[in-house]
Amino acid sequence: MRFYRHWEAAGRMLAFFQIPKSQLGRGTTTISACTSLIHYLPLATTVVATVFLADLVRRYFTKGKGIHLLWWAGGIATYGMGTALESVITLAGNTVLLNKSWYVMGALLGAYPLAQGTVYLLLRRRTANLLTVITLPLVFVMIGLVALCPIDLEVLEPHRPSGKALEWSWLRSLTPLINGYAALFLVGGAVFSSWRFASDRTMLHRVVGNALIAIGAIMPGIGGIVAKTGTIETLYITELTGLIFIWGGYSACVWPDSKGSQR
Numbered sequence: 026m027r028f029y030r031h032w033e034a035a036g037r038m039l040a041f042f043q044i045p046k047s048q049l050g051r052g053t054t055t056i057s058a059c060t061s062l063i064h065y066l067p068l069a070t071t072v073v074a075t076v077f078l079a080d081l082v083r084r085y086f087t088k089g090k091g092i093h094l095l096w097w098a099g100g101i102a103t104y105g106m107g108t109a110l111e112s113v114i115t116l117a118g119n120t121v122l123l124n125k126s127w128y129v130m131g132a133l134l135g136a137y138p139l140a141q142g143t144v145y146l147l148l149r150r151r152t153a154n155l156l157t158v159i160t161l162p163l164v165f166v167m168i169g170l171v172a173l174c175p176i177d178l179e180v181l182e183p184h185r186p187s188g189k190a191l192e193w194s195w196l197r198s199l200t201p202l203i204n205g206y207a208a209l210f211l212v213g214g215a216v217f218s219s220w221r222f223a224s225d226r227t228m229l230h231r232v233v234g235n236a237l238i239a240i241g242a243i244m245p246g247i248g249g250i251v252a253k254t255g256t257i258e259t260l261y262i263t264e265l266t267g268l269i270f271i272w273g274g275y276s277a278c279v280w281p282d283s284k285g286s287q288r
Contacts, residue, residue, distance in 0.1 A: 064115050064258070064261070065112075066261040066262060066264070066265050068108075068116075070108040071106075074101050074102075074104050074105030074268060077268070078098055078105065080272075085098065095142075096139070096141045100134075100138030103138060104135055104139075104268065108264055110126055110127040110130060115185070115186075118183055118184060119181060119182060119183055119185070124176065124186055124187070125172065125174075128191070129168050132188060132200050133168060133200065133203055135245065137203055140208075140209070140214075141153075147217070163203065167196075167200070170193070174193045175191075187257070208242070208246065211242045215236070215239035215242065216236075218235040219231070219235035219239065222235070230278065233277055234273075234274040234277030234280075237273050238271050239274075240267075240274075241267040241270025241274060242267065245260070248260035248267075
């Protein structure tokens with residue numbers, strides 16, 4: 026029930042961001058209206074991420090512990106900042122700073138903190154700390170390189186974020202290293218957890234919850250692949266649906282607090 030209450034709250038927040046009819050124009054077809062609506066999806070994703078973040082922070086302070094919750098909260102925060110930047114770029118216009126910031130929040134930090142949360146949940150603290158020491162400096166180096174990378178202004182699109190504007194193509198080639206690591210633990214960890222709980226009928230909620238998390242984590246990646254062909258709208262759709270799946274899966278996993286949930 027907690028998930029549905031928060032989703033209802035997100036819906037009330039979205040009511041403040043209705044699309045003015047004047048923006049649709051007279052004689053606009055249903056297809057063009059839907060296209061305009063899709064361009065507002067990053068804004069909706071940001072609202073959902075904000076409410077999800079509040080839920081994670083509340084749970085951390087309620088439990089009084091759980092470093093994995095802090096990592097997950099950080100991941101949802103960067104996820105929401107990435108979609109907020111998409112909103113600004115799509116609705117107001119793109120700049121070099123906005124495009125670079127979007128690349129950092131989306132391509133580099135979109136999944137990494139969430140994966141680290143799973144690392145701290147599933148692995149021993151010493152192993153998790155070691156992986157953090159190895160991977161976090163690489164992430165910071167990548168962020169620095171993005172900041173220093175020249176931007177091809179001819180490739181920079183006025184209302185669409187894209188990594189193609191980064192002139193150092195080799196830099197974009199390194200990004201999959203971080204995303205591959207994130208997918209291994211975020212998706213792989215959820216699949217492993219779902220399989221581990223499958224033999225226990227009392228843990229069916231966690232089987233379903235982890236399956237939803239795995240599906241939700243994959244969806245933005247699929248949208249990102251399609252976006253490279255020039256269809257950025259697919260990314261907007263998969264980011265929102267993926268986040269809803271992740272939140273729904275998380276809520277399913279923590280549902281039976283009376284049984285001592287460790288998430």
